[in-house]
Amino acid sequence: MAWYFLVGVLAAFGAFCVLWVSFGWLLNACRDGCLVYLGKRGKPGFVSIYLWLRELGVVRCPLIVVDWGFTETEQEYLDRHGIERYSLEELPERLGIGANIN
Numbered sequence: 724m725a726w727y728f729l730v731g732v733l734a735a736f737g738a739f740c741v742l743w744v745s746f747g748w749l750l751n752a753c754r755d756g757c758l759v760y761l762g763k764r765g766k767p768g769f770v771s772i773y774l775w776l777r778e779l780g781v782v783r784c785p786l787i788v789v790d791w792g793f794t795e796t797e798q799e800y801l802d803r804h805g806i807e808r809y810s811l812e813e814l815p816e817r818l819g820i821g822a823n824i825n
Contacts, residue, residue: 759787759818774804789814 760769769786776782788801790808801808809817 757785757787757818758782759789759814761789762791770801770804770806773806787814787817 758773760773762768770788773782773786786806788806788808790798790810793801793808798808807817814820
């Protein structure tokens, strides 16, 4: 009897998860914007989490990482996965900040 209850609870939880994910895919989350990650010197940190979320289809917008001096291997890794990297000086131009100033 306990097994039937356990299977019923797991089935209900599975159905809830499917509905939750289906509802999430219907949202218009981050289609026009971009994510900017400042990070720390030499550590891409958030990039692996972003790539995981992008593979799941949760995140659709591009990621911009500030280049604090990545190694050649890290730069190749970011380029291979389609992640934009800019120096702190190039970032305002990429984002269009300050374009209205005369």
